[in-house]
Amino acid sequence: MDPLPVSITEVYRTYAAGRPDLSGVLLPDLLPHDACDAVERKPGHVKVLFVAESPPWAAGRHEVTGPPDCLRPDYPYFWNDRYDRAAYRRGASPLSLGLAENLFLLLGLDGASRRENLDLFSGQGFYLVDTVKCVFRKNRKASIPNGLVRMSAREILGREVAALAPEYVVSLGNTALAGLREIEPYASALSGAQTVTAIPREAFFEENRLLCLPYPGWRNRRYLDRIESGFASIRDLVS
Numbered sequence: 001m002d003p004l005p006v007s008i009t010e011v012y013r014t015y016a017a018g019r020p021d022l023s024g025v026l027l028p029d030l031l032p033h034d035a036c037d038a039v040e041r042k043p044g045h046v047k048v049l050f051v052a053e054s055p056p057w058a059a060g061r062h063e064v065t066g067p068p069d070c071l072r073p074d075y076p077y078f079w080n081d082r083y084d085r086a087a088y089r090r091g092a093s094p095l096s097l098g099l100a101e102n103l104f105l106l107l108g109l110d111g112a113s114r115r116e117n118l119d120l121f122s123g124q125g126f127y128l129v130d131t132v133k134c135v136f137r138k139n140r141k142a143s144i145p146n147g148l149v150r151m152s153a154r155e156i157l158g159r160e161v162a163a164l165a166p167e168y169v170v171s172l173g174n175t176a177l178a179g180l181r182e183i184e185p186y187a188s189a190l191s192g193a194q195t196v197t198a199i200p201r202e203a204f205f206e207e208n209r210l211l212c213l214p215y216p217g218w219r220n221r222r223y224l225d226r227i228e229s230g231f232a233s234i235r236d237l238v239s
Contacts, residue, residue: 012133030070052078055134099215
């Protein structure tokens with residue numbers, strides 16, 4: 001992907017300057033996507049783009065503070081190929097692992113490590129980005145402000161999706177949905193949609209090439225059937 005015509009760090013610094021209450025919570029200079037060099041794994045042609053919420057705020061029990069922390073073996077960020085805790089566990093309960101491992105299981109990827117599964121993920125034309133790119137310490141403030149989501153979508157995510165030009169987009173959770181509601185061509189299609197569970201999956205996927213799913217984590221295990229059905233549709237795209 002060509003560099004975005006905007007400094008992502010400067011966008012977040014400007015936002016942070018107007019939100020002194022987020023000092024120590026929002027880290028505008030810490031972009032795990034860049035620290036983990038995720039762009040090097042971008043497929044030549046993006047078949048399916050997954051849109052998640054924001055990068056993790058902790059490595060193990062410690063808050064991340066700088067780019068070196070993003071490469072620690074206990075930092076679970078999706079694109080950290082050095083992560084080796086909770087490596088792909090065969091027989092694990094559905095949605096019981098972190099985002100990356102849950103996605104690999106749902107997609108039927110069977111690598112022996114995070115690095116192997118990332119290779120398989122990219123090799124099938126998959127790519128993943130976050131709605132909010134910098135680290136937001138949810139241990140200090142549980143909810144990402146709506147204004148931050150809107151700003152991230154309008155200033156960064158919209159340009160990013162346009163540059164990647166994916167065939168299909170998969171929204172993982174309500175934060176990603178809120179971001180996509182701010183950018184076209186998805187804003188018009190999502191007008192009035194407040195939660196992913198309120199969107200008719202099959203028709204929406206066919207008409208808009210957009211699949212909106214609950215975040216694939218343990219707290220959403222009550223939506224397991226919906227999540228598994230959605231990922232079955234994704235697997236069909238690349239089979």
